[in-house]
Amino acid sequence: EVQLVQSGAEVKKPGESLKISCKGSGYSFTSYWIGWVRQMPGKGLEWMGIIYPGDSDTRYSPSFQGQVTISADKSISTAYLQWSSLKASDTAMYYCARQVDIVAYVDYWGQGTLVTVSS
Amino acid sequence: EIVLTQSPGTLSLSPGERATLSCRASQSVSSSYLAWYQQKPGQAPRLLIYGASSRATGIPDRFSGSGSGTDFTLTISRLEPEDFAVYYCQQYGSSPPGSFGQGTKLEIK
Numbered sequence: 149e150v151q152l153v154q155s156g157a158e159v160k161k162p163g164e165s166l167k168i169s170c171k172g173s174g175y176s177f178t179s180y181w182i183g184w185v186r187q188m189p190g191k192g193l194e195w196m197g198i199i200y201p202g203d204s205d206t207r208y209s210p211s212f213q214g215q216v217t218i219s220a221d222k223s224i225s226t227a228y229l230q231w232s233s234l235k236a237s238d239t240a241m242y243y244c245a246r247q248v249d250i251v252a253y254v255d256y257w258g259q260g261t262l263v264t265v266s267s
Numbered sequence: 268e269i270v271l272t273q274s275p276g277t278l279s280l281s282p283g284e285r286a287t288l289s290c291r292a293s294q295s296v297s298s299s300y301l302a303w304y305q306q307k308p309g310q311a312p313r314l315l316i317y318g319a320s321s322r323a324t325g326i327p328d329r330f331s332g333s334g335s336g337t338d339f340t341l342t343i344s345r346l347e348p349e350d351f352a353v354y355y356c357q358q359y360g361s362s363p364p365g366s367f368g369q370g371t372k373l374e375i376k
Contacts, residue, residue, distance in 0.1 A: 183364050193304075193312065193355055198364040207364065210268075243311055253302035253359055255323070257311035 150174040152182075152244050152258035159264045160234050167230035168261045170244030177225035178202035181247045183254070184218060184229045188240045196242075198250065199227060207250070234265045269294050269358050271368035279376040286343040288371045290356035295336045300360030303332055303341045306370075307352045315354075316341065343373075351375050 155169045170182060183198035197208040201220040208218070220227040227244060244258040270293040280286055290301070299319035304312040314323040316332035319339055329344040343350055353372050359365035 181364075192370045193306075193357075193367040195364045195366065209364070247359075247364075250364065251300065251359055253300075253314060253317040253357065254304075254312070255314055257313070260311055 150246070150256050152246060152256055154242075154244060154258040154261045157262040157264070159266070161267055162234060162236055162265055164234050164265075165230070165232050166234055166263065167228050168242060168263065170227045170229075170258050172225045172227070172246065175246075178222050181250055181252070182220065182227040183245045183247065184216075184227075185243045185245055186212075186240045187243065187260075193243075196229070198247075200250070201225075201227065234263075236265050236267075238263060239265045269296065269361055269366055271356055271358055271366060273354075273356060273368035273371045275371060276369075277372045277374060279374050280346055281376045282346050282348055284346050286341075286346055286350070286373055288341040288343075288354055288373070290334075290339040290341070290368050292337045292339075292358060294361075296339075296358045297360035299335050300358060300365075301332075301334070301339050302357045302359060303330075304355045304357065305350075305352050306355065312355065346373075348375075 151173045153171045184196040186194045196212040197218045199206045199218045201222045217230045241260045245254040246256040272291045274289045301319045303316040306312040320332045331342045353370045356368040
């Protein structure tokens, strides 16, 4: 069974750093792309970026380029999304999402990680 | 960048009725690379339709997708109580990783 299991909810202060994770199982982790999607409170879905764990090829949506870093450790089948300095506006639910190719739909989603940034 | 506009923003219908949701793209979506997702409160989205008209595994046949170019439609033939949710379209044919529409909320009348 394909599963994407994300790390738990986080509460951080502005300016702090954060790295959240998404562990894949039940499939060949290095053969699929993993993307990250933001959903701000009460809002829609926004693509942030995507990575191919097989060779770490990474693409970012223009709105998120330079704001976050996406990485992966294929030895433990885990993808990451990180911030170096959080802002209150980063408060959102973050989903990881699997797709078979860079030009493809999402066939599996993680359960989401809620990030709250507040002083 | 392709912008997707979904309409209506909110659709109020009763169980048993037919729902028609629209997704319009600012440019032609190549190869009908258009997907639909359903999201219920507190849950992750779920894939319903890909390639504009192909149902994902396990999706009931009351869900159907159609369209090409810039105009796409998701139809739910007879609404069940569990179908009331928010629906998003997504184009994945350009500017990887693609873009989502703003969503249509399907609510019980």
